[in-house]
Amino acid sequence: MKANGESVSTTLACSVMLAVSFLAVACASVGGAWAQAYPAKPIRLVLPYSPGGIIDYVGRTLAQNLAGPLGQQVIAENRPGAGGITGTDAVARSAPDGYTIVLMDPAIVINPTLQPSMPYDLFKQLTTVSVVSSSPLVVVVAPELPVKSMDDLVRYGKANPGKLNFASAGIGTTPNLAGELLKLRAGIDATHIPYKSIGQSYPDLMSNKVQFAFSSIAGALPFTMDNRVRAIATTGDTRNPVYPDLPTIVETGLAGFEVDLWLGVFAPAGTPPDVVARLNAAITIALKDPELGKAFAKVGAMPRGTSSNDGAAFVRAEHAKWKKVIEDAKIKLD
């Protein structure tokens, strides 16, 4: 009933043409639901960022690999806006029938703490289907800087207070919070310089205008391969195959310093448990494909694949972890 009311108001609000297409979609979904078991028609996987990032790459690879185990096409669709909120919100509001799902990164647990108001409630309106991948960040430093390890970086920071800058992909992003976490844990001072994407910060990193950054592996790879910036550590719980020689930050002595740029699939809350289970099973099969593993590895991501319950517990833990960092570092949007 609720879905009906919504589609009526949408019809009124939109132009005739849009209404026709909405009705067509609505009819198709009703017909499909009666005809056969889930999934009876293609599934939309919403990617809430612009093309080109890790979510886009992992999402499209996953969508391709899901077609087999599900017996239906999975269509990846970029729905960028407001740091992932727009696309996630669209899925949170869509019908809980398993035909609209979203792939999101840690921003999904950071936004509720950071944003003064959210259009949806993560824990009430979304259900975790599976956490599909893990990828650590890599600490990169300007080549001019006399810093070859995490210890060096901390020592340099303590010896030169007020001199360090660190780049991020914007306030409240994982690279920003990882930098703040380092400041808290190591007791050093550094100024946060936000960029629109971490890739944009590399020219300034190469010329030492910015001294260090927690970068995605995909973003760092072209620059670390020929030492135009220096990679000194990764943030995973184990060493990353892309950088087998680099220690993890935990190895260097900061216990528990793990930052994971994980990606998870979410469905609207109220999606029937058997539909969630069907999706979860298909994702688990897809993630076991060695070809997919190789494709993920190229951007530094490792296939993971949790159960729906474990995924939900992990998402809650990540929410609590970043909430504490945001509060301790007094990060506020003002």
Add this chain to the structure above:
Amino acid sequence: MDVFSNILLGFGVALSPQNLVYCLIGSVLGTMVGVLPGIGPVTTVALLLPISFTLDPISALIMMAGIYYGAQYGGSTTAILINIPGEPSSVVTSLDGHQMARQGRAGPALGVAALSSFFAGCVAALLIAVGAPPLAQIALQFGPAEYFSLMVCGLVAAVVLAHGSIVKAIGMVILGLIFGLAGSDINSGVRRFTYGLQGLADGVEFVALSMAIYGLAEVAVNLEKKEVKSGIAQSIGRVLPSWADVRTCIPSVLRGTTLGSLLGVLPGGGALLASFAAYTLEKKVARAPRNFGQGDIRGVAAPEAANNAGAQTSMVPMLTLGIPSNPTMALMIAALMVHGVSPGPRVMTDRPELFWGIVASMWIANLMLVILNLPLVGLWVRLVRIPYRMMFVAIVAFCCVGTFTINSNTADLAVLAFFTVFGYICLKLGCEPAPLILGFVLGPMMEENLRRALLISRGDPAIFLSSPISIGFLLAAAFLLIVVAAPTIRRRRDEAMVE
């Protein structure tokens, strides 16, 4: 002749049957998405990305580059024919290009656009072949302070760009800056001027703004004229530009190509400035008689040349540094990385066949595009004969569908409606929209770089005077301001505008 043998190697790669086919596919697709509203090169490349994983990396990149250039060619078609610039760079083309179309000279406008793009593309490719590594070094010289000074220079030039009243031009630039402020602030994450609307969280959508102000507002003005005979002249005139047209354009094309090639190298928005800068320069230095804004063919030639040259040289930072100038380039980097190629200085030495193959494919793609586009001119021009009462319905539908498909966001349609009314008022008041567009596009980048520079310098403004490049742009801006402000010179400027 090292360069010569390298170019030969490149053509050897690019002329293989497989790569020729992908080059053609890319060019055709690019032209199509350039003409169609809403779907741009970024979306197209993103959709093709998974397919490209199965291709040879050279073929994949040649195809993506073809889409990118093709969209530049296609984008000017809609700008000229129906005054809808789909991207910032074709805004300037529509100024004189659409006026030409209304005077029945759509054919020459489209022809000159294609030919000057072709010429500029060839020169830019040659420039990349000869000087990619030193060009890449220019890009590395630009930090936040240098970009800020460049943007200041660009904004001051926006005032010079306008016709008539300077006060109106300054007013429009400031309005553009204000509209550009809406959305999430990059430094603090706070949403400014969004009035609680989720749809404005990323600011005002550029395509909605430009389609409203150029496309729809003009429809409104045309509809209110009593005899809605046609917004566009009935007679087609020549389909292709005459030799006299071409000859008039040669100096403009050369200037546009030079400016575009240099600005394109800067990854932080240089290519965006190219067509605006070229147009401004033409208005100042082109030989009389000048009737810019009323259908001067040089007003099409110069920005189109600059635009295409800039599009081409913006591949330099991508190929030699691994720094993307725009979202399409970011996708190309992703495609290369999947194939295990890390874009950077080593590509030229480690994978010469890739680098030179792509450079050679630039010539081939440009040749294909000009062969593809010149015969299409005849077809496009026939569209102009459609009675206006049918045309305007199509234009409105075109703008609405185009705006909606960018983000599937209904809020963008509200933005479209709002700016249609706004644009109509501007037209009625004789306020030119070009300075507003430039303010809107440059304002956010200027603010971003200003604040980043000051963060790095810990608030010390001396950072803007710490490098010769930054000082140079600021001096140029100051000089332009003096020229505009000095009353005697201003009188001369107004006289020049009357011509």
